[in-house]
Amino acid sequence: MVRAVVGANWGDEGKGKITDMLGQESDIIVRFQGGANAGHTIVNDYGKFALHTLPSGVFYSHTTSIIGNGVALNIPLLFKEIKSITDRNVPMPKILVSDRAQMVMPYHILFDEYEEERLAGKSFGSTKSGIAPFYSDKYAKIGFQVSELFDEEALKEKIERVIVQKNVLLENLYHKPLLKADDIFNTLMEYKEMVAPYVCDVSAYLYEAIKEGKNILLEGQLGSLKDPDHGIYPMVTSSSTLAAYGAIGAGIPPYEIKQIITVCKAYSSAVGAGEFVSEIFGDEADELRRRGGDGGEFGATTGRPRRMGWFDCVASKYGCRIQGTTDVAFTVLDVLGYLDEIPVCVGYDIDGEVTTDFPTTSKLKKAKPVYETLPGWKTDIRGIKKYEDLPENCRKYIEFVEEHIGFPITMISNGPGRNDIIYRNAK
Ligand code: GDP
Numbered sequence: 001m002v003r004a005v006v007g008a009n010w011g012d013e014g015k016g017k018i019t020d021m022l023g024q025e026s027d028i029i030v031r032f033q034g035g036a037n038a039g040h041t042i043v044n045d046y047g048k049f050a051l052h053t054l055p056s057g058v059f060y061s062h063t064t065s066i067i068g069n070g071v072a073l074n075i076p077l078l079f080k081e082i083k084s085i086t087d088r089n090v091p092m093p094k095i096l097v098s099d100r101a102q103m104v105m106p107y108h109i110l111f112d113e114y115e116e117e118r119l120a121g122k123s124f125g126s127t128k129s130g131i132a133p134f135y136s137d138k139y140a141k142i143g144f145q146v147s148e149l150f151d152e153e154a155l156k157e158k159i160e161r162v163i164v165q166k167n168v169l170l171e172n173l174y175h176k177p178l179l180k181a182d183d184i185f186n187t188l189m190e191y192k193e194m195v196a197p198y199v200c201d202v203s204a205y206l207y208e209a210i211k212e213g214k215n216i217l218l219e220g221q222l223g224s225l226k227d228p229d230h231g232i233y234p235m236v237t238s239s240s241t242l243a244a245y246g247a248i249g250a251g252i253p254p255y256e257i258k259q260i261i262t263v264c265k266a267y268s269s270a271v272g273a274g275e276f277v278s279e280i281f282g283d284e285a286d287e288l289r290r291r292g293g294d295g296g297e298f299g300a301t302t303g304r305p306r307r308m309g310w311f312d313c314v315a316s317k318y319g320c321r322i323q324g325t326t327d328v329a330f331t332v333l334d335v336l337g338y339l340d341e342i343p344v345c346v347g348y349d350i351d352g353e354v355t356t357d358f359p360t361t362s363k364l365k366k367a368k369p370v371y372e373t374l375p376g377w378k379t380d381i382r383g384i385k386k387y388e389d390l391p392e393n394c395r396k397y398i399e400f401v402e403e404h405i406g407f408p409i410t411m412i413s414n415g416p417g418r419n420d421i422i423y424r425n426a427k
Pocket of ligand 1: 007011012013014015016017038039040041042043222292293294295331332333334335413414415416417420
């Protein structure tokens with residue numbers, strides 16, 4: 001069976017923890033989109049890890065971890081990340097890399113930096129991992145697939161061709177040093193050396209695995225609102241964050257994805273610029289940020305303080321719908337235990353009209369949050385294993401959210417660890 005774990009919001013919902021947890025019963029875990037620009041934080045018996053490229057299954061010896069064709073593959077970072085976990089006594093994971101995955105080139109990272117510099121105050125808040133230049137090249141058909149590393153003559157010729165265009169931009173737009181074909185070729189040969197043992201026809205591998213009845217988990221990065229089509233364009237990421245794209249980014253039939261677990265955090269957070277209707281500021285935000293996640297809401301990749309907000313039913317209802325949610329995993333609920341009262345955004349006021357439908361970006365810019373305030377539960381709920389044992393106000397909060405988003409909350413995460421989870425039969 002194939003399942004997907006994806007995010008409902010701006011990312012950082014706790015997908016890493018849910019994937020790590022479901023990894024226990026999975027044979028294969030596949031990353032299908034995105035690159036090393038975002039990260040998952042995972043806490044397990046080996047310690048606390050921030051993963052950027054590796055699927056969250058790498059901590060289990062029984063799982064195969066796959067980098068699908070949809071990923072922006074940064075080869076040196078992948079191997080640095082593997083070393084960072086094996087250095088901390090995690091056994092070498094079984095890894096496969098799609099021969100159709102394209103590679104982040106060193107110049108993608110440079111172009112990302114130069115463009116942010118050029119846009120200065122109007123920048124997108126990129127993590128400068130080269131992701132936007134990478135996907136631009138992929139769709140402009142001047143990207144490099146892993147498979148191309150194995151045909152050196154064709155590779156040389158293509159590098160020459162591609163850098164002509166890059167050098168025009170470097171010289172005239174950015175006024176930066178030009179690229180040399182030999183340097184790029186030599187770098188790619190180093191990448192080839194590193195990646196060769198892991199290269200695989202992933203879609204064929206998964207086709208067989210599905211036939212054999214293996215449990216496959218597709219692991220999404222970021223969340224619905226960062227999707228380039230359905231998110232808060234243009235403050236989005238450059239590859240689709242939706243479960244549907246899992247079929248493409250892994251190379252499997254769409255109808256094989258039987259369960260779509262959408263991760264929703266019990267409050268909101270976002271990194272980078274872009275619309276965020278239920279955002280809060282000042283001391284209220286600082287306190288939630290400090291208490292949030294596991295050791296504060298700071299970016300797993302950048303260390304940047306995350307923007308904070310109350311739970312947004314409008315964004316989450318939409319975020320869950322667009323994912324095709326079968327199950328909601330409601331995470332980081334324990335963090336809210338300090339609050340006397342908890343505001344929840346239940347509608348958007350746009351030019352005097354209240355809606356619960358998430359609009360396109362131009363309307364979203366005008367949206368003001370409409371809040372309802374729920375009573376807090378004022379206790380630490382970590383360690384609780386059964387839904388009935390949660391305080392009444394905590395259950396009311398969950399059920400209120402469930403009713404407003406319209407998708408069943410079947411898992412509640414009440415701590416960062418693998419076992420901090422409460423399963424529930426939704427109404
Ligand atoms: P991802 O990118 O969606 O995986 O999100 P992050 O890696 O940013 O995860 C959010 C943070 O919350 C991480 O530090 C997790 O360890 C932590 N976390 C996940 N679930 C819970 C939870 O239920 N309670 C608490 N306190 N922390 C959690």
